[in-house]
Amino acid sequence: MQQFNELNLPQPLKQALETMKFETPTPIQAQAIPVALKGGDLVGIAQTGTGKTAAFGIPTIMRLMENPAATALILAPTRELAIQIEGVWRDLTRYMKDMRSAILVGGYSMRPQLQALRQKPRLIIATPGRLIDHLEQRTVNLATVAVLILDEADRMLDMGFAPQLNQIMRHVPKERQTMLFTATWEKETDALAKRYLNQPSRVAVASASKAADTVEQTAVETTVAKKNDTLLDEINRRAGTLLIFTRTKSRTDRVTKFLASYGLSVSRIHGGRSQAQRNAALAGFKSGQIRILVATDIAARGIDVTGIGHVINYDLPNVPEDYVHRIGRTGRAGASGSAVALVTPEERPLWRAITTLLQRGGSNAPKTVAAAAPSGLVRSAPLPQPSRAPQNRPRQYRNPQPQRHQRGEFTRDGRGGGGGGGSSSERKDRPAQSAVTSPRYWR
Numbered sequence: 001m002q003q004f005n006e007l008n009l010p011q012p013l014k015q016a017l018e019t020m021k022f023e024t025p026t027p028i029q030a031q032a033i034p035v036a037l038k039g040g041d042l043v044g045i046a047q048t049g050t051g052k053t054a055a056f057g058i059p060t061i062m063r064l065m066e067n068p069a070a071t072a073l074i075l076a077p078t079r080e081l082a083i084q085i086e087g088v089w090r091d092l093t094r095y096m097k098d099m100r101s102a103i104l105v106g107g108y109s110m111r112p113q114l115q116a117l118r119q120k121p122r123l124i125i126a127t128p129g130r131l132i133d134h135l136e137q138r139t140v141n142l143a144t145v146a147v148l149i150l151d152e153a154d155r156m157l158d159m160g161f162a163p164q165l166n167q168i169m170r171h172v173p174k175e176r177q178t179m180l181f182t183a184t185w186e187k188e189t190d191a192l193a194k195r196y197l198n199q200p201s202r203v204a205v206a207s208a209s210k211a212a213d214t215v216e217q218t219a220v221e222t223t224v225a226k227k228n229d230t231l232l233d234e235i236n237r238r239a240g241t242l243l244i245f246t247r248t249k250s251r252t253d254r255v256t257k258f259l260a261s262y263g264l265s266v267s268r269i270h271g272g273r274s275q276a277q278r279n280a281a282l283a284g285f286k287s288g289q290i291r292i293l294v295a296t297d298i299a300a301r302g303i304d305v306t307g308i309g310h311v312i313n314y315d316l317p318n319v320p321e322d323y324v325h326r327i328g329r330t331g332r333a334g335a336s337g338s339a340v341a342l343v344t345p346e347e348r349p350l351w352r353a354i355t356t357l358l359q360r361g362g363s364n365a366p367k368t369v370a371a372a373a374p375s376g377l378v379r380s381a382p383l384p385q386p387s388r389a390p391q392n393r394p395r396q397y398r399n400p401q402p403q404r405h406q407r408g409e410f411t412r413d414g415r416g417g418g419g420g421g422g423s424s425s426e427r428k429d430r431p432a433q434s435a436v437t438s439p440r441y442w443r
């Protein structure tokens with residue numbers, strides 16, 4: 001399939017894709033949709049940001065249109081991701097009647113969820129924990145589920161949801177279409193597919209060990225003591241939005257505080273914050289009001305934010321694949337971006353594992369540089385000091401006029417959508433995970 005119109009899509013769906021400015025299918029969509037439309041089970045392997053949501057959303061909608069008694073269930077690892085999927089569902093079904101969805105996620109009160117369930121939704125989007133709450137209270141019935149989607153299956157397993165998935169599977173009919181989407185393929189995902197899918201077709205695009213060639217990668221050697229200064233340096237030599245990854249919630253808090261003390265426009269997202277706080281942080285970052293977002297991997301998983309200029313790995317991820325997901329937030333679909341990793345001597349083994357993975361995947365090797373010796377920049381007080389000599393530029397964000405630069409072929413205009421979500425299962429030393437961005441680039 002080269003074009004959506006080759007698919008003979010029903011008019012309201014066609015129209016929705018037009019409104020969404022989806023003209024050409026992304027590679028995973030081009031491969032997965034025709035296969036899924038045949039009704040068989042499917043495994044889709046693709047990095048974040050490749051358009052997996054519509055890859056399963058479009059065939060699911062067609063299935064539900066054909067059979068008015070059928071419903072669909074999408075399981076996702078985090079709240080933000082579930083919210084984001086719901087946004088795409090709404091967009092795709094905007095010209096249809098009776099394609100209501102219900103979103104069952106933790107962190108929100110049960111009441112609106114119960115209300116949504118009473119309205120006979122055609123689609124339920126849920127995180128495993130909250131769905132089980134509903135199953136136990138018998139407030140949801142999955143007997144009509146004809147299509148089941150496991151989104152970000154690798155992350156669900158990493159987060160320890162295997163028992164919950166098992167429990168949920170007992171409530172969905174055996175006779176169903178199951179689609180599993182994942183960014184990485186490991187023995188755990190393979191086992192999951194063997195267990196719940198029936199002779200699935202497998203479609204894969206670009207291996208998760210391959211970093212986008214459009215991302216300029218650098219590793220900066222620093223030390224634990226100098227890490228914050230190195231971070232400031234790296235921020236100051238860049239314009240545009242920045243996504244900073246840290247290892248834990250408390251480190252996210254500390255880095256945010258540190259940057260805020262320098263007058264930088266910064267917010268943070270991790271599983272320990274309330275849903276309202278997370279939503280606000282993400283909304284500010286998406287709208288461009290906030291320049292820097294500090295995040296744990298889990299909280300950032302699956303977030304679809306357009307136009308991230310730079311990714312800074314303040315801490316390296318424990319799982320090398322996560323590095324590829326992280327830096328995939330920038331440099332999307334042909335737009336250029338940059339990624340910096342701050343590497344302390346303690347983190348060198350992790351860095352070696354990452355570069356080995358990149359080499360295996362055939363990616364360009366990152367450049368390694370030593371942390372800039374206290375560069376011309378002298379650390380200033382939080383407020384600009386008017387009396388300073390000009391070469392001592394205050395380390396402050398001077399709000400460079402963002403310019404829209406390049407548009408990648410899969411971008412479209414300023415879109416909302418939620419983000420990947422921490423969640424109670426986010427642990428202190430949990431490895432980390434990714435998110436998504438599309439290719440609007442500011443310089």
Ligand code: ADP
Nearest residue numbers: 022024025026048049050051052053410436438
């Ligand atoms: P994934 O689930 O693989 O991480 P998403 O489904 O979140 O990816 O899509 C990533 C971004 O690409 C979103 O902003 C989405 O709107 C956009 N997108 C997806 N498919 C297309 C398409 N066919 N044309 C244009 N933009 C697309």
Ligand code: MG
Nearest residue numbers: 052053151302
């Ligand atoms: Mg996704």
